[in-house]
Every structure is written in structure tokens, then in C-alpha cells.
Amino acid sequence: MLDIRYELTQNKKEKPDESALGFGKYYTDHMFIVDHTEGQGWHDARIVPYQPLALDPAAMVLHYAMESFEGMKAYRLPDGSVQLFRPDRNAERMQNTNHRMCLPSLSTEDFIQAVKALVKTDEDWVPHQEGTSLYIRPFVIATEPHLGVRPSATHQFIIICSPVGAYYSTGINPVKIFVEDEYTRACPGGTGFTKCGGNYAASLISQVKAHDLGYEQTLWLDGVEHKYVEEVGSMNCFFKIDGTVYTAPCVGTVLPGVTRMSCIELLKKWGIPVSEERLPVADVMKASKEGKLEEVFGTGTAAVISPVGELRYEGDVAYINDGKIGEITHKLYDTLTGIQWGKIPDDMGWTVKVD
Amino acid sequence: MLDIRYELTQNKKEKPDESALGFGKYYTDHMFIVDHTEGQGWHDARIVPYQPLALDPAAMVLHYAMESFEGMKAYRLPDGSVQLFRPDRNAERMQNTNHRMCLPSLSTEDFIQAVKALVKTDEDWVPHQEGTSLYIRPFVIATEPHLGVRPSATHQFIIICSPVGAYYSTGINPVKIFVEDEYTRACPGGTGFTKCGGNYAASLISQVKAHDLGYEQTLWLDGVEHKYVEEVGSMNCFFKIDGTVYTAPCVGTVLPGVTRMSCIELLKKWGIPVSEERLPVADVMKASKEGKLEEVFGTGTAAVISPVGELRYEGDVAYINDGKIGEITHKLYDTLTGIQWGKIPDDMGWTVKVD
Incomplete structure (x- = not known):
């Protein structure tokens, strides 16, 4: 005390x-x-x-x-x-x-x-x-x-x-994401799972590069093989493929986001399959081609949920859900913000009054 | 101006x-x-x-x-x-x-x-x-x-x-080094080649671990395979094996040290073979067993040259030159400090007067 x-x-x-x-x-x-x-x-x-x-x-x-x-x-x-x-x-x-x-x-x-x-x-x-x-x-x-x-x-x-202010002052518009294949955010044995300043300073150059190319955020791949999806900008990242929701495992290189954790708990409560296995970016692009990439979104404290409408990887582009927010993405957003602003009952026990 | x-x-x-x-x-x-x-x-x-x-x-x-x-x-x-x-x-x-x-x-x-x-x-x-x-x-x-x-x-x-103060106030005593195989200093696409603050904050935990184990510094391996030697503490690292002096290449994960660069230039001038190929730590330990690991030293602005007397890697220990400073290590130290303090002529054109 x-x-x-x-x-x-x-x-x-x-x-x-x-x-x-x-x-x-x-x-x-x-x-x-x-x-x-x-x-x-x-x-x-x-x-x-x-x-x-x-x-x-x-x-x-x-x-x-x-x-x-x-x-x-x-x-x-x-x-x-x-x-x-x-x-x-x-x-x-x-x-x-x-x-x-x-x-x-x-x-x-x-x-x-x-x-x-x-x-x-x-x-x-x-x-x-x-x-x-x-x-x-x-x-x-x-x-x-x-x-x-x-x-x-x-x-x-x-x-x-x-x-x-309201993160989405003009409605929730999906963002365009650039898959970074040159710079690295984190690698095993490093500080990727922490909120240390150094992680953020190191990420700026890719953000500037993405903006220069007309994209709003960077999607980070793992630092060893540049193969598996890890985070998007400074958010965790989720992919709904053929009914299952994938997100990168928190094995040292990925920030254990509070919004990430809350989304996983809600998805499991709703009976939607969640996988925390490592997901190759190639599988994401392949799923897109096969029409199975249903939803993509980032999660973080600032935006809560940020839907992704477009992913560019090595000259290939995946368009997601016709550039509109997906059903699960929207439900997660409504539920989380409903609980946070006290508009729906908090049956998860997540909120704490300041009295 | x-x-x-x-x-x-x-x-x-x-x-x-x-x-x-x-x-x-x-x-x-x-x-x-x-x-x-x-x-x-x-x-x-x-x-x-x-x-x-x-x-x-x-x-x-x-x-x-x-x-x-x-x-x-x-x-x-x-x-x-x-x-x-x-x-x-x-x-x-x-x-x-x-x-x-x-x-x-x-x-x-x-x-x-x-x-x-x-x-x-x-x-x-x-x-x-x-x-x-x-x-x-x-x-x-x-x-x-x-x-x-x-x-x-x-x-x-x-x-x-x-x-x-004088870095070696009681004579140049070789240091004991712990080879870090858990934490990572740098990986490709990251900031290892820079003097950004984040590199140093991320390294502290290994320094504390090395001290706790009775060692003075950490020897960092590459972040992808934890196989190749990269740096020692916040210094560049050199290994003299069977007549050739090896140091890690500056390919993005290694700081391009000014003392490192000066050592390489002096060694080449003296006709001593220098290799900037990647060197597996296993080769260093093998060379030690075969009696071919002749000298090991770190280079940096603070210490100029820091001889290494002992290397521990996964329970295996290499003792170098009976814990005494090696001949080339000593010659580099004398030459660099001689030029820096103006005791020997600077025929490399490295010094600049403050007038």
C-alpha cells in the first residue's frame, strides 16, 4: 500500500x-x-x-x-x-x-x-x-x-x-497493411514480448516505409525466417480463415496484449475455434486466393479492434471481405467497447470501478 | 558550419x-x-x-x-x-x-x-x-x-x-567471458549495427546473469541460430586461431566499431591474415581443444583492447594463452594507445588536434 x-x-x-x-x-x-x-x-x-x-x-x-x-x-x-x-x-x-x-x-x-x-x-x-x-x-x-x-x-x-478522442470518428474503416519483409521487430531471446521503448524506436522505419508506399500499418513477420505473421503495427493480429481464428502465439516475440487475451476469451466463450499456432504469411495469401480469408483485424488498447481490408506481401495483394468490417470483428468490437463503456453487463468480471 | x-x-x-x-x-x-x-x-x-x-x-x-x-x-x-x-x-x-x-x-x-x-x-x-x-x-x-x-x-x-580513469589501473588482466545461449542482442533486419539505446537496455539481463555466474562479460551469438560469435559485452570481438585473426562481419547485427576497424587496418598493415567470415562458436571451442586458439580480445572505445582469458560455453571452458595477454593483442594495444596519446607517430592519419 x-x-x-x-x-x-x-x-x-x-x-x-x-x-x-x-x-x-x-x-x-x-x-x-x-x-x-x-x-x-x-x-x-x-x-x-x-x-x-x-x-x-x-x-x-x-x-x-x-x-x-x-x-x-x-x-x-x-x-x-x-x-x-x-x-x-x-x-x-x-x-x-x-x-x-x-x-x-x-x-x-x-x-x-x-x-x-x-x-x-x-x-x-x-x-x-x-x-x-x-x-x-x-x-x-x-x-x-x-x-x-x-x-x-x-x-x-x-x-x-x-x-x-474516438478512434473511429467517421466509422470503422478497414486499414491497408504492408507485410514487412526486410526489417524485424523481434526475435527469440530478445524483447518482443515486452513494452520496452526500444521495440517502438526500432519499428519506426518500417512505419515510414509503409506510409511512403500508401499503406497505413506494417505487418511484422518473425525475425528468424520472415515467414510467420506476428503483429500489425503496435497491435496483435488475428486472421479468420475457413471458420477458425488464428493469432500468433505469445512465445517471446509477441506482445501479450490485454485486448488480444480478451478477444481469445470471448471467441472461446462463443464457441468459435481459436488457434495460437504459428501461421505462415504464405498460408494467409493462399487462403485469400481460395476465398477462405474471411476476416483480418488488429487488437490494441488505442483502437480496441482495427479491421484490415487489404494486405500486400511481395507484390501480391489480398483484399479482405470487400474492404468491409467482418462479422466476428464487429461482434468483438461491440462486445469489448460495450463492456468498457458500461453499455452492456460485464459478465467476464473485467472492469474495475474508480471510486 | x-x-x-x-x-x-x-x-x-x-x-x-x-x-x-x-x-x-x-x-x-x-x-x-x-x-x-x-x-x-x-x-x-x-x-x-x-x-x-x-x-x-x-x-x-x-x-x-x-x-x-x-x-x-x-x-x-x-x-x-x-x-x-x-x-x-x-x-x-x-x-x-x-x-x-x-x-x-x-x-x-x-x-x-x-x-x-x-x-x-x-x-x-x-x-x-x-x-x-x-x-x-x-x-x-x-x-x-x-x-x-x-x-x-x-x-x-x-x-x-x-x-x-585508466581502464587498466592495475595492469591488463584478461577477463572471463560467458557465452550467452538464451538471450539475443541482435538479429537481421533489427538494430544491431546501431548505437541506439534499445540495444543496451536489452543486453543488461545477460550481463547480470554473467556476473551471477562469476563471469565479467557476455559473448553474444547471432540471433537466428545462436551459432556464430558476434560481440562481447558492448565490444567487438577478435579470435586468433592458428595464425589468422577472425572477427564477425558487419552485416547488420554487429556494431561497426572504430577500434575494430582500426585493429583490422593495423593487422593488415602488419601482414597478419584477417577473416571477416562468420565464425561458429563450436569452431572456437574446437580450436581451443586442439591448442590452436591463440588469442581472444574485445575492442571498444572505453578499454581500447580487452584480452579474454577464459570462455565458457554450455559447460565447456576454453582457457586462452594461460590467462595472459597475447602477443598480437598486446601489440595492438600498444600501437593504438601510443597513437591516441601521441607517444608514437600517427602514420595512419587517424588523429585530429583540438586547436
Whole structure:
């Protein structure tokens, strides 16, 4: 249990227009910080006005990317209250990330306490318009000023929040995906299963390449053979082929997404076959030619579900479901967003009230 | 050509004891900063007192590891002057790193100008004792506050300097190396050839494991087959087997080290056969059993040359040259450090005076 000190702002910011929030452009009035010192553990938990961090230019995070993060949301319910979606899963995933990256972790209980405390403090920032939410960004950085490569002796765990707009403000339009066959996101023994900063920096060049070619996202193949599908952009990826839904196994190179996990649980509940066997991209293209590639979609916290309408792989193009969102894709989207925004009952036990 | 503004400190720090500098513990009086803005390019170059950076908590470097760095040194010569070692190679490597990481680069000319200007400003920080030097750390960070994953619109290129001690204060003692067969440093299509922060964060877990097992460094194998030797710790790695010196080829997964390159050039000049073919770790262990593994050493800016006395691979141990530094290893060390500290003539044209 964290002992949180509150230092509240005297100058609340003006709230932005809820119909033009975008993603990650506005930040709330406060932030949560707790310090970690080797030999002492976590100390000095506080909620303070949102403000710049003063970092020594030799702080290890700026040189050796000793950093991890999570992404989650708070949702405004019809009755005006606010809830979180499976925050325990984010806490546990951050622990797994931090273990791989030699960073310290909060316990699941303290992580959720900190998230709730900050969301409660900035509760008036949780937007009300259809499809909007408060994006929550917990992150850990190594703050020790030291240029030798070794774990840092000091860290900070910080949470900032950003009100974000409806991801699909003009309806859910399937995206065009470029299958990356040159650059690699992850390989066995690496950090693909973590939310460490380095994974994202390494992915930018392919995103730029996809955009230059007229595609919206990259579909990543495995790093060893460039043969099996793994992720799409920074989302997990699902393929419905001849009645079965395939998604890459979480064997070290794939992020164990909370939305991914929730989709698998819903699909199984609905009696739809799910396979977590490795799926060759060639099989996807072949299924498309045979008319068996029924639906493709990405899953992630930001978009929840992102249908894919077109896949390009080595000059070959697969068009999916005539560029329209598929039936299962739509049902997953409606069910997940229904539970998250409190419009349908949460019979999975996934939501947690911020009270 | 950068137009550098100078804002010099009124409070010079006390210089540390030159016999106890360590590595990366002390920082000089000033730092160099230049800003980069999308559409405007580099602007506002300045040398200012060493001070904390004020970063928005949403600055992209803290979340997505959008950062790169270089490592180089300034050396005090017998006549009291100061010189750099192949700074053009660091400038070019940083350009290659930044291209892969979607970060902006300074031209080689501007990079060297900035390094020289800062070293000149803090020239009294270049230590005089045998084996000491001024470590120079140029780095780029993405400063835009934005949580969507895409290249940043604003960056800073910064240089800080740290007086560092003699790496081998008690003589050159060969290190014990653990061959990593679980974790991966790099794979094709990734960022192994760059000095991006993410490579270093990902390597920490193996360093901790090696220390726990009583070894000083990790020897990294290739990420696809875990079969070929690639790097040792954060150094390039050389193996002298039966008269030929082997080092991993720079094919995307190996850092093109400036010391590595200089060693290869010296070996070729001396008529010693050098192979940049991929070398299986099994061949190294076999050569050891046959008495043909003559020398092993790492190369890097910090240590220059680091002899290896023992290699452990899957329960098998290779002892090299009775735990003593080898003849070629020693000659490379003497020649490189001789040129760097101006004790022998630089007939390779590698050094650049800071005037």
C-alpha cells in the first residue's frame, strides 16, 4: 500500500474540445510519481501538478533506453462513474517487462492503487462524448547519471493521463497493411514480448516505409525466417480463415496484449475455434486466393479492434471481405467497447470501478 | 558550419582526483546542445553550463526510446595539447544509426565542430595522468510530447564530457567471458549495427546473469541460430586461431566499431591474415581443444583492447594463452594507445588536434 502525498495544482488547465481530442495531444492537471532507490525500494509516492521532469543529461534512460511503459484507459459510464479495464493485466505485464529489462516493478496492488488515485484526482478529465476515454500511461525510467552500461541505481515510476478522442470518428474503416519483409521487430531471446521503448524506436522505419508506399500499418513477420505473421503495427493480429481464428502465439516475440487475451476469451466463450499456432504469411495469401480469408483485424488498447481490408506481401495483394468490417470483428468490437463503456453487463468480471 | 552561442559558467566545479576517476562518474562544466525542429532543421547551437534537461513527461524519448549515442575520447598529449581519434568515423556511424532510428543527423563537419568546440571550452578537464582521457558522449533524443508512435517533430543533439580513469589501473588482466545461449542482442533486419539505446537496455539481463555466474562479460551469438560469435559485452570481438585473426562481419547485427576497424587496418598493415567470415562458436571451442586458439580480445572505445582469458560455453571452458595477454593483442594495444596519446607517430592519419 503506497502512502501517497498530494500536492494539487492551483492553476487547473482549460479542458480541450471533446470532439477534437486526437490521441496523446492533451495532458491532465496532475501526474503520479514514485521514486525507487537501490537498497531502499520505492519511496516518496506523490501526485503533483503535471510538469517537466528535470533529468541529468547523463540519466541512463537517455542513453541506454532503460525504460518501460503500459497503456490503458479509463472509461466514462452512462451513470457518470468511471471504470478501468483489466488493470491487473497491465500491472502484471509491466512486471514481466521490467524483469526482462532489469527495471524495478510495483506490486499489482500498488500499481492499481496509483492508477486509481491519479484518475480519481483528475476525474473531471475523463471525457463524456461517445467513444472518448482517458488514456493512462504508466512508465518507468532509469534516472541515475552514469555512462557505464549496467542496471541503474535509481528509477522513477510515473503515470500521466491524456483525454483521447474516438478512434473511429467517421466509422470503422478497414486499414491497408504492408507485410514487412526486410526489417524485424523481434526475435527469440530478445524483447518482443515486452513494452520496452526500444521495440517502438526500432519499428519506426518500417512505419515510414509503409506510409511512403500508401499503406497505413506494417505487418511484422518473425525475425528468424520472415515467414510467420506476428503483429500489425503496435497491435496483435488475428486472421479468420475457413471458420477458425488464428493469432500468433505469445512465445517471446509477441506482445501479450490485454485486448488480444480478451478477444481469445470471448471467441472461446462463443464457441468459435481459436488457434495460437504459428501461421505462415504464405498460408494467409493462399487462403485469400481460395476465398477462405474471411476476416483480418488488429487488437490494441488505442483502437480496441482495427479491421484490415487489404494486405500486400511481395507484390501480391489480398483484399479482405470487400474492404468491409467482418462479422466476428464487429461482434468483438461491440462486445469489448460495450463492456468498457458500461453499455452492456460485464459478465467476464473485467472492469474495475474508480471510486 | 554551426553558429555556436556561448553561455559560460560562473561557477566552475572542482576537478576530481585524477587517480580515482572511474568511468562516467564526473561531468565537465559545460555541455553542447543544438535543437532540431521538423521543417526548420538544426538551430540554436549553444554551449551552456552542465545542467539538468527539462523534459515533458510525454517526451517521446522516455516512452519509445527514440535516442542514439556515440562514444569517443579526447587525449592529453605529452606536449600538453589535446587530440581526438577518428572523429569522422563516429560522425558517420551516428548518421547511420539515426537513419535506421528515424532521428535527424548533423553533418560530419558540424558534428566534429561541435565536439571540438566543447572539448576546447572544457580543455582543462582533459586529465594528464597515464591512461586517463576525456570521454565524449554525443547523443540525440526525441523531445516532442506525444504518445502516438511515429517519428518525433523535435529533437536535441547534446554532447556531455566525462574525465575517465585508466581502464587498466592495475595492469591488463584478461577477463572471463560467458557465452550467452538464451538471450539475443541482435538479429537481421533489427538494430544491431546501431548505437541506439534499445540495444543496451536489452543486453543488461545477460550481463547480470554473467556476473551471477562469476563471469565479467557476455559473448553474444547471432540471433537466428545462436551459432556464430558476434560481440562481447558492448565490444567487438577478435579470435586468433592458428595464425589468422577472425572477427564477425558487419552485416547488420554487429556494431561497426572504430577500434575494430582500426585493429583490422593495423593487422593488415602488419601482414597478419584477417577473416571477416562468420565464425561458429563450436569452431572456437574446437580450436581451443586442439591448442590452436591463440588469442581472444574485445575492442571498444572505453578499454581500447580487452584480452579474454577464459570462455565458457554450455559447460565447456576454453582457457586462452594461460590467462595472459597475447602477443598480437598486446601489440595492438600498444600501437593504438601510443597513437591516441601521441607517444608514437600517427602514420595512419587517424588523429585530429583540438586547436
